[in-house]
Amino acid sequence: MRATLIHAPGDIRVEDVPDPGIIAPTDALVRVTASCVCGSDLWPYRGVSKVSRPRRIGHEFVGIVEEVGKEVTSLRTGQFVIAPFLYSDNTCPHCRVGMQSVxxxxxxxxxxxxxxHPVDGGQGEYVRVPLADGTLVATPEVPDDALVPSLLACSDVMxxxxxxxxxxxxxxxxxxxVVGDGAVGLCGVLAASRMGAERVVAMSRHESRQALAREFGATDVVAERGEDGIAAVLELTDGVGADAVLECVGTGPAMEQAFGCARPGSTVGFVGVPHGAEAPITTMFRRNVGLAGGVAPVRDYLEQLRDGVLAGGIEPGKVFDLTLPLEQVADAYTAMDERRAIKVLLEP
Amino acid sequence: MRATLIHAPGDIRVEDVPDPGIIAPTDALVRVTASCVCGSDLWPYRGVSKVSRPRRIGHEFVGIVEEVGKEVTSLRTGQFVIAPFLYSDNTCPHCRVGMQSVxxxxxxxxxxxxxxHPVDGGQGEYVRVPLADGTLVATPEVPDDALVPSLLACSDVMxxxxxxxxxxxxxxxxxxxVVGDGAVGLCGVLAASRMGAERVVAMSRHESRQALAREFGATDVVAERGEDGIAAVLELTDGVGADAVLECVGTGPAMEQAFGCARPGSTVGFVGVPHGAEAPITTMFRRNVGLAGGVAPVRDYLEQLRDGVLAGGIEPGKVFDLTLPLEQVADAYTAMDERRAIKVLLEP
Structure with missing residues (x-):
């Protein structure tokens, strides 16, 4: 089959790789009908994280179950499934409390x-899915094509x-x-709005992203950053600060922004992988602002998000502003690296 | 009146100071019937925090209302009151969400x-209480002497x-x-137990404190520290870690201990003023362990804790293992500094 490998920073290739098949009786084999490129895929692409040898890449996909192992009980051939960006058994003590990411x-x-045994990356034609019962979430029937981008978005960014x-x-x-106007930040806006927030302030200085933030429920947009951005939020909140802050970047300035906007007693929810971000413990202590979050246990939310998409309540697939065939995946990386695209969907 | 001043590290004196009286119409004047020495009073005493000139000290007291200002509506002369360790109006936007410490x-x-205008310290004969309606919590009647230590403990450590x-x-x-076996850590044990925790693990290597922890509801005591302490907690929890961790010290090793014991998805509640503690953001992210807490908004809990004491449900006053007259306050500091006493109660 064809699948994507990263050979070195900036070097993304689609190549012939061995066809995967069932290995463990708890596996499923999925034919990928849509995958995509993640902001975190850009780290090795940009050389921020190391690429010591060519390796498979991509961790977001949806597709059709082609085959299931003998011990798989909840899935059957032909079903449309969403894969979270990590696989999990969904039965261990961590999974049972909703921490499938651990x-x-x-x-x-x-x-x-x-x-x-090798596990395929998402940016390819097929994926062997370990622990399929615990990992994959199926839709009641194969969904309309129009819903696929939003179902795919649930695998990671949403x-x-x-x-x-x-x-x-x-x-x-x-x-x-919401600090950060990447696909995750925009989905954070959508999440906050969906959860009933009265006011959702998107911090963004890119017009197209501001527009999408507003479509996703942002009531206010703050384009300023740093001290000016904090001042703008404080002005919007009568000097009190926000009741909740979502930090969706991971850099030092983003984290400072987040804590600067947070009212005493609130929590900064962080999902941007820390690269430069620090927790300002003295400020946290003095102002009673908490920090919580981390690698998202997407599996825990997946049924709920799937149902939201199927019912038309959320449309996170709007974050995809470019669609390319898998064979052009290198162009997808370039478009995202150059910020010409928010997020690129890949079709087989 | 007589009141305590700290002149320099190690130099605690009781001196004659001006009698306080009502200044603002929202003030109350309280005759202190019991006060105490806090672990945080030891920082200037030990020279950890600066003492640039002689100043009043003490922030925990209970007493009798002697006089109220014209605008005070909820208090009357003769009532027994508990003062939280900070005064607050209890009406501002922060107070309204339970963040009276800000x-x-x-x-x-x-x-x-x-x-x-000067505000008195707690370790003296009288205190002018600003914002008395917002700050003080009265008991329905003047309580029995036996209850006073526990009511006093509510002002800070409980x-x-x-x-x-x-x-x-x-x-x-x-x-x-619970990391920390000082008065706050011990009260943390009591709090967790009172909130229905099934298992409360006190980390302590002092026999008398271990005994009090057990009286307060600890089901297990771990005397080891560092990696050994973490291993002991993991063994107690089948390798999973604790559902909640209370960090009641503030040092680097204590915070490391706390995070090492916390299961993925849990939160470290921290109330030890950070002196050396850091938030391990990468671990927090990877394991989804949150950090929350800070300067306690004691006022928010005070009615509930008062009622718990009056009903006999909690007896946090057991943390006082030495009682001295105010005139011997210097000995109280020495006893706590040398860890001969957990906490010293001062009587007029």
Missing amino acids: CAHGGGWGGPDRDG GTGWHAAVSAGVQPGHTVV | CAHGGGWGGPDRDG GTGWHAAVSAGVQPGHTVV
Whole structure:
């Protein structure tokens, strides 16, 4: 089959790789009908994280179940399924409390599983899915093509934006600030709005992203950054600060922005992988502002998000502003790297 | 009147100071019937925080209302009152969400108020209480002497231990680890137990404190520290970690201990003023362990804790293991500094 490998920073190729098949009786084989490129895929692409040898890449996909292992009970051939960006058994003590991202037996796409067998990346034609019963979430029937982008978005960015809002403790009536206007930040806006926030402040200085933020429910947009951005939020909130803040970037300035906007007693929900961000413990202590979040346990939210998409309540697929065939995946990386696209959907 | 001043590290004196009286119409004048020495009073005493000139000290007291200002509506002369360790109006936007420790008009005992008028410290005979309606919590009647230590403990250590448990999200059935066996940590044990934790693990290597922790509801005691302490907690929890962790010290090793014991998805509730503690943001992200807490909004919990004491449900006054007359306050500091006493109660 054809699948994407990253060979080195800036070097993305689609190549022939061995066809995957069932290995463990708990596996499923999925034919990928849509995948995409994640902001976090840009780290190795940009050389921020190391690429020591060519490896498979991509961790977001939806598709059709082609085959299931003998012990798989909840899935059948022909079903449309959404894969979260990590696989998990959904039964271990961490999974049982909704922390599937720390599953005792789970792992990530593209690397070896715990038995040393290769696991495919999402940016390819097929994926062997370990722990399929615990990992995959099916739709009642094969959905209309128009819904596929939004279902795909649930595999990572929507689930991650949702986790930011859950971690920040968003409640109906809240004023929520979202730091970051990437796909995750925009989904954070959608999540906060969906959870009943009265006011959602998107911090963005890009017009197209501001527009999408407003479509997703942002009531206010703050284009300023740093001290000016904080001042703007404080002005919007009568000097009090936001009831919940979503930090969807991971840099030092983004985290400072987030804490600067947070009212005493609130929580900064963070889902941007920390690269430069620090927790300002003295400020946190003095102002009683908490920090919670991390690698999103998307699996925990996936049924709920799927149902929201199927019912037409949320349309996170709007974050995809470019669609390319898998064979042009390198162009997809370039478009996102150059910020010409928010997020690129890949079709087989 | 007589009141305590700190002149320099190690130099605590009781001296004659001007008698306080009502200044603002929102003031009350309280005759102190019991006060005490706090672990945080030891910082200037030990020279950890600066003492640039002699100043009043002490921030925990209970007493009898002697006089109220013209605008005070909820208090009357002769009532027994508990003062939280900060005064607050209880009406500003921060107070209204239970964050009285960040009150827009509040402040601390012993320093000038926002109008520049002196506010007495708690370790003296009388205190002028600003914003008395918002600050003081009265008992229905003057309580029996036996209850006074427990009511006094609510002014800081019990309220602070309670805040640690609230911040950590303690729920019925939880396994809770408490790092720190000072008066606050011990009250954290009591709080967790009172909130219905099934298992409360006190980390302590002092026999007398272990015994009190057990009286307060600890089901397990872990004497080991560092990696050994973490391993002991993991063994107690089948490798999963605690559902909630209370960090009641503030040092780097204590915070590391706390995060090492916390299960993924849990929260470290911290109330030890950070002196060396850092938030391990990468670990927090990877394991989804949150950090919340800070300067305890004791006022928010005070009615509830008062009622718990009056009903006999909690007896936090057991943390006092030495009682001295105010005139011997210097000995009280010495006893706590040398860890001969957990906490010293001062009588007029």
